[in-house]
Amino acid sequence: MKFATLIAALSFSACALADEVQVAVAANFSAPMKIIAADFEKDTGHKAQLAFGTAGKFFAQIKAGAPFDVLVSSDKDTPDKLVAEGLAVESTRRTYAIGKLVLWSARPDVVDAKGEVLRKGDFKHLALANPKLAVYGAAGQEAMKRMGVLEAIQPRIVLAENITQTYQFVASGNAELGFVALSQVIGKEGRISEGSYWMVPAELYPQIRQDAIVLNLGRDKPAAKALVDYLKTPKARAVIKAYGYDLD
Missing domain, CATH: 3.40.190.10 (Periplasmic binding protein-like II)
Structure with missing residues (x-):
């Protein structure tokens, strides 16, 4: 007792x-x-x-x-x-x-391993989290600026409210590609197994x-x-x- x-x-x-x-x-x-x-x-x-x-x-x-x-x-x-x-x-x-920034597409044939797709412009829409509200959006914007492609791509940018919506735009195909966090697309095996991607070099964004x-x-x-x-x-x-x- x-x-x-x-x-x-x-x-x-x-x-x-x-x-x-x-x-x-x-x-x-x-x-x-x-x-x-x-x-x-x-x-x-x-x-x-x-x-x-x-x-x-x-x-x-x-x-x-x-x-x-x-x-x-x-x-x-x-x-x-x-x-x-x-x-x-x-x-x-x-x-x-x-955090790490990735340029990602849900399709396997869109993003090359060096990010040259941004220079070639072979896409209609690129998803980006609002740079005024989301740090990953600001990082993606800065990466394009340092590459010298931001001005050319600007008309094709689709702004998302946050990084989750950015991922959804790309995953659904509403945007062919977009800047997302690595954590959103990495699998249980520790690598990106779906779609195509470019790991954005650290020197291209803060x-x-x-x-x-x-x-x-x-x-x-x-x-x-x-x-x-x-x-x-x-x-x-x-x-x-x-x-x-x-x-x-």
Whole structure:
């Protein structure tokens, strides 16, 4: 009887300590974050409620009072701005991944291994996440600018709201090709197995350092900092690397 009472007390204590955090997650990090959130709950008891979108939109929403405890951003600039606005806790900031940009087509005969398709212009539509809101869109735009092809391609660019919609435009065939995150097209075997692609050289776009940070609403929630710290654990880093990101 005493043993059963002790077990019940310990179970109640564990539940009392468990918490729920509201997390704004960059769209490019959707797939790995779902896995990491599940592992986080198993390992800590804390539950992470995930919302996916662009860094630019999340910044506006957080400024307007959106109830997020943590931002898992697609860039470093958005956390910079949130800290400057007094809306995030600088000491909790962590770089959890470095993103990679890919020019991808769902068809096997569209994108060549050197990206020359951009110079030849043998396509009607190229999908790009809105550069004003999405860091991968800005990276794609910069890559075309450095290649000297942006002006010629501009009339054929189809702007997407975020990197998820960019992928959908290309996957559906509404655009023959587009700039996406490597994490969106890499398979379980660690390579791109569908369509055709060009891994955009790192020198053609600014490094995509992706930072996570606790927001003011999560300042007093141990689970919020625990989630940001969890992104740096070996288990989480293995997931992040499997999805094609570099590690800091």
